[in-house]
Amino acid sequence: MFSPLEPFKLERYFAQHEFSAQMLLCTSDCESMTIDELCELDRKHGGDGGQLGSTWLGYTESRGNPVLREAISKLYTDIDPDSILLHSGAEEAILNFYLAMIRPGQTVIVNTPCYQSLREIPRALGATVLPWELRLDGAELRWALDMAELGSLLGSAGHNPLVVLNMPHNPTGALLSRDEFEELVRLCRLYGATLFMDEVYRNLEFDEADRLPAACEAYEKAVSLSVLSKAWGLAGLRIGWLASKDTETLAKVAAVKDYNSICASAPSEALALLAICQTHPIIEANRKRCAKNRLAFSDFFAKHCELFGWIPPVAGSVAFPRLKSKMSADDLAAELLRDTGVLLLPGSNYSYDPAFFRIGLGRNNVPAALSIFDEWITENEPRYLAGVLA
Ligand SMILES: Cc1ncc(COP(=O)(O)O)c(C=O)c1O
Known part of the structure; x- marks a missing residue:
């Protein structure tokens, strides 16, 4: 720092x-x-209840258990297991991502208000953080981001900008429309920006028709963040992941993870596999x-x-x-x-x-x-x- x-x-x-x-x-x-309730849910749906007692308590694979990564990859339509990098919660993934990607002076555009680490870590690492503010529309019925504003922020951002967005949004419950999402991807592609999309509340749309594609499937330079804490309600497992087709970026983040958690907890990985299988x-x-x-x-x-x-x-x-x-x-x-x-x-x-x-x-x-x-x-x-x- x-x-x-x-x-x-x-x-x-x-x-x-x-x-x-x-x-x-x-x-x-x-x-x-x-744990008992999760194992019971698995048995009810034909599983073996996780057989937690036979879980080996040695180190696990640093990218994440391959069986778990495969199960996670199936939550997406077109992501393979090697495009998943497991972390201990979303918070570790945010830190590792920024440590791997931020260079002093780099511009990071962050939607605000936001979960503090999304804007505070790049600031502490010496980036220039430009807020992109969610505002209430005139009638105060909807929180919205101005896409033209993103265009001008990116226009002034210099080389290799990073756009950081959390959608669905904490704390407002806002979500981009499909058109806005497409415009976001278009602008990132136009300016060569990497897009870090914090999707930890994805799958909790009140109307499923509003669900956006995962950013990692819509844009080749996007990294999607997810975690079992929110939609699955399993925060105590501390299992999160990054998903991206940009394998070079994932490799850089994996190299930082060697200095952080190294690998996830073996019992948490075993329980996470049950939870992923019971996602629906x-x-x-x-x-x-x-x-x-x-x-x-x-x-x-x-x-x-x-x-x-x-x-x-x-x-x-x-x-x-x-x-x-x-x-x-x-x-x-x-x-x-x-x-x-x-x-x-x-x-x-x-x-x-x-x-x-x-x-x-x-x-x-x-x-x-x-x-x-x-x-x-x-x-x-x-x-x-x-x-x-x-
Ligand atoms: C938008 C957002 N990102 C990341 C996190 C961190 O998630 P976790 O506690 O599972 O690491 C949170 C937690 O509240 C969050 O709201």
Whole structure:
């Protein structure tokens, strides 16, 4: 690193509250399960339950277990197992990718607000980071990126630019349209840019017709990032991967991985194989849960529309409503946590407008936590309304 990494605000916030708050109403991961439940799901669908006891506990292959990589490659239509590079979670993959690719002075265009590591690591490595901001459209109904703006950012970016995008998006739940995605690929190709697409919320589209192609299949210089933490709800496995047809880039990242985790955990790889084989039932259950919880949030925000602006998410397991009060979402989150034990995530953790806050859609206890929030805000509404902005 050329300059020290700034503290990761969101991760510090969760480090402080995740295991002490009574109910989390802002998680990005979907509901998880036990090892027994995962093995049982596998048996129910004709598998052998993983035979975890016979898993060898030596080092594993550094690119990832070949059987697991083959299973992962089948999640795509045209990706072979050698185009997959396994990592310990998405976070390791982000760090390794940047360490392999960034040179001081290089331009990195990053959509913001964003998961902090996507913009902070290239900054610390000496890159010039240009934000490409998601903005609310005039009617505040949709978060959108301006493609013409990307064109001008790329026009001023110099040699070998990198475009970094997270879609479906954390924290807004935004998703590019198919036309916008095609324009993104066209512009990257025109300017010779590498595209790093963080797709960790892919497969959680509320309408499956909105699902975009994986970037690694649409563009020869794209690297797609995925992980079992979100759509599969298996964050504790710490299994993520990069997928790309650009084998030279993957080889560079693999060389950095030798200085990091070296290889993935053997029991996690064994369990990941079960999860990948059960992708359909696991993800369908999580999609349904997110859809049901999105409806509950829509009702809540309709009831309290004087106080909150609701921008329904298009995809993923999070959304980013707005508090229409002079009091900030930091005040709201602190008071709600103090009085009820329910946790929200203020937008200040994304270094964003403190009127916004993140909510999570993926957990079973969302209706229970939301009804506590409802009761509390009904009681406290006059105080917040007294500060409502025009
Ligand atoms: C957009 C995005 N990318 C990467 C990650 C890191 O994922 P993991 O915790 O599985 O490493 C997260 C986690 O919240 C995320 O939201």
